[in-house]
Amino acid sequence: MTGKPRRVVVTSPRTAAARRPRHPLTREIDEQTRLGEVYMRSLVRTQFRLALFVCTLLACLVGGLPLLFLLVPDLRSAQLLGLPLPWVVLAGLIYPAFIAGAWLYVWQAERNERDFADLVERQ
């Protein structure tokens, strides 16, 4: 035991070396640096996932209906409010469903873009 270690006064923190000069992220994207590419790919991937999600829902609905009519023949002649069920769905209810899906998509896609813009412009 040789007593307390000597106290050292730090006079010049090497902050300049620790932090590399920062470019705004827009410049990283413009110069197609690795970092810029990572941000671009993440934007495209987020938007693509959203698009794929909506398309999958749509495919299940639209692709599923003929299959449902094939596998459950009773549905073909079922009645809803005195009208044939396939007509109620295909000539009526499916349109508001499309519009609702589109509205949700627009809302989420715009949010993704706002998030991306905030991220890129924050620095």
Added chain:
Amino acid sequence: MSIAAIVVVALATILIGAFGIRMSRTTSDFYVASRTVSPLWNASAIGGEYLSAASFLGIAGLLITYGADMLWLPVGWTGGYLVLLVLVSAPLRRSGAYTLPDFAEARLESMAVRRVSSVLVVLIGWFYLMPQIQSAGLVFRTITGAPEWAGGLVVAAVVAANVLSGGMRSITFVQAFQYWLKLTALAVPLVFMLLAWRSDGFPGLPPGDPWALPLHGREHPLYETYSLILATFLGTMGLPHVLVRFYTNPDGRAARRTTLVVLTLLGAFYLMPAIYGYLGRVYGLPATDTVVLSLPGRLIGGMGGDLLTALITAGAFAAFLSTSSGLTVSVAGVIAQDILRGGVRSFRVATILAVVVPFALAGTARSLPVATVVGLAFAVAASSFCPLLVLGIWWRRLTTVGAMSGLLLGGGLACAAVLATITGGPDTGWMGALLSQPAAWTVPVSFTVMVVVSLLTQSRVPPGVARTMVRLHTPETLNLDRGDWRPRSL
């Protein structure tokens, strides 16, 4: 009275066209003006151009012929905009492309792909125009008793005069008005007919009428239903006259909002043809494309019936003229620029070509229901431009060779099937089903070929793809380098 309606619509179209020359002297005036157009006006204009004779007359006719499976046609023609919205609308607007060949050139940096796209645009345009002209002939004959070519000639002549004078198409307002005219022309008679139906005591179909049931009435109903779904949902994004309208949105965000409004407007319109078809069946009308025209006379009759028939006739001719004008401008623009030398003289020659060829086809091809042939044009678009747009926007590894092979093989096979069907190919058996509803096999072929060939030719990825992705996907508010490509159409 219906003849008067036709004359009024044709005259109004010509007059507005002539007036439009003064309003929009150059194309750039049009763009500057259109940038201030709100999504509702823009969407009405898209709807006005999109709702053709196939929607206005054809759906009800096909419904009576084949029954409930045909309900998928209007569903697909609306749902196509949902697919377009999520997969292409904003990036397409941001690409700055004015036509589909422009997009091909911008994304793939290849003139060869551009030329192949141009040929496909012209073919799709002709396949789409031909049934419009045939249908005009049919309506004209029903009303006046004139031979079929006469009505087609009227439409072809008015459209050519209009496009040559440079009016009509350039004014968003006119196309927007066409949507509301078509909506009114179906909705007002429908209200009166529903009242007549009520006073008749709501006659319905005999219980268990197989006509009202899905998967019925054709030889291979399941295959044909799925093929129709694929063609309509994926074909909408590849129609040449629809894409142009997206350019008039100020930015990608507005393009999305416009598409949302389009979906709403089309949904409202497409509620009606199904009711026309249902009433037509209940009242036992013959299965032709003119069923929409003959319903008011059957249900209401007298002076009121004549007036309503005249209103529907006006709407039908508005449908012929607006869709045909939009298609003719798109086709003529592509012929003038990519096939002829460009400039005003080329555009005039191209306009004549764009109208005369489908007019000649309409006379020689056999007479199929209008919605069937328009469905075939959708199948070609779905097997060529849909993969090009979807892969081009979302997949960096698409190569020039891959895109080219997919366009040639998918588009080529679909075109061959269409030609076989309209010239009188087999109508029955599996061969008939495969040729008359080709999308179920040509769309997968096209996608597969594009992906596989691209993976095999990774050395041919366009060099500017990273910059193009920035251009396609980043919101315009960000100050980024998006490259300096500009469409040559401007």
